[in-house]
Amino acid sequence: MKKLLFIGNSHTYVNALPHLVAELFRIYENEEVMPVMLTQGGVTLRWHSDQDQTAFNIRYGKYDYVVMQQATHPFDGAECLLRGAQMLLPLIRQSGAEPVMYMTWAAKARPEDQKELTDAFTMVAEKENTLLAPAGVIWEKMLKAHPEAPLFAADGAHAGMLGSYLAAVSIFMAMTGKKELSFIDDSFYAEKELDTDLCKEVHRLASETMA
Numbered sequence: 001m002k003k004l005l006f007i008g009n010s011h012t013y014v015n016a017l018p019h020l021v022a023e024l025f026r027i028y029e030n031e032e033v034m035p036v037m038l039t040q041g042g043v044t045l046r047w048h049s050d051q052d053q054t055a056f057n058i059r060y061g062k063y064d065y066v067v068m069q070q071a072t073h074p075f076d077g078a079e080c081l082l083r084g085a086q087m088l089l090p091l092i093r094q095s096g097a098e099p100v101m102y103m104t105w106a107a108k109a110r111p112e113d114q115k116e117l118t119d120a121f122t123m124v125a126e127k128e129n130t131l132l133a134p135a136g137v138i139w140e141k142m143l144k145a146h147p148e149a150p151l152f153a154a155d156g157a158h159a160g161m162l163g164s165y166l167a168a169v170s171i172f173m174a175m176t177g178k179k180e181l182s183f184i185d186d187s188f189y190a191e192k193e194l195d196t197d198l199c200k201e202v203h204r205l206a207s208e209t210m211a
Contacts (some may be wrong), residue, residue: 002033004175005061005097007048007088008069011104011167012167014158018067020168021175027184029176031084034062044071045084055091063097065175067133072104073157075113078120085124100129100174102167105139108156114140133174135167141205142166149198161192166202175211182208 001023006018015150018035025033038054040047045068048054068088070081085101092099103121108111117136125132142149151163159167169181181203189196 002031002064004033004035005057005063005066006035006037006039006069006102007045007054008037008039008102009043009071010039010041010158011072012067012102013037015161015164017159017164017167017171020023020164021171023188024159024168024172025176027188028172028181036063039167040069044076044080045069045088046080049084049087052121054088058088058091058095058097061095065100065131065152066092066097067100067102067171069102069104072117072121073107075117075120076115078123081120082127083125085128085130089128089130098175099128100133100171101125101130102133102171105136105151105163107161108152111140111143126138131174133167133170135170138166138170138202138205138209139163141209142201144193145205146198146201149201162194162198162202165192165194165199166206169202169206170210173206188197 006012018037022035025031068085090098101121101124101193116134139151150160153160186196189199
């Protein structure tokens with residue numbers, strides 16, 4: 001059984017994102033995985049690096065993947081993201097886990113901020129040779145193609161269920177190396193109150209982005 005550790009804040013714990021990723025493993029890989037979260041609202045990777053529980057979990061949790069998510073609204077910039085990741089990466093690599101950078105998205109009122117996020121997360125993933133889950137890029141494409149898509153929660157910053165599904169797809173595809181996903185039975189989406197046509201678009205745009 002694979003074990004996944006998610007380190008981040010509310011952009012990780014809203015809508016139980018790690019559980020959505022685990023569901024995708026079960027459906028597409030026929031594999032049960034154990035997701036674990038270390039999250040607290042509004043905190044950064046630097047904050048996590050100072051917590052004893054973070055080091056303990058990475059060292060002794062026997063994780064296969066560690067997903068890192070930085071505070072986004074506001075975003076402290078590429079250098080802070082890089083420094084935060086660099087404080088965790090040695091522990092992650094010593095443990096034998098594969099690191100994944102989870103790129104978040106610009107707030108609904110500030111779509112122009114996506115370029116900074118995209119550039120920063122791409123730079124860190126390339127510089128530190130990590131996997132990249134480009135949720136923010138897929139999110140931006142989705143909004144351009146379907147401005148009415150309910151990606152955001154009511155606060156205009158966090159993800160609604162469709163946004164969390166998009167993020168889960170990007171993380172799952174980054175971990176598995178899949179370039180496209182077949183469509184799941186409609187009942188999967190119905191129980192989560194997701195629009196099946198919009199989910200098909202998420203799959204298409206994720207494949208386009210991660211090909």
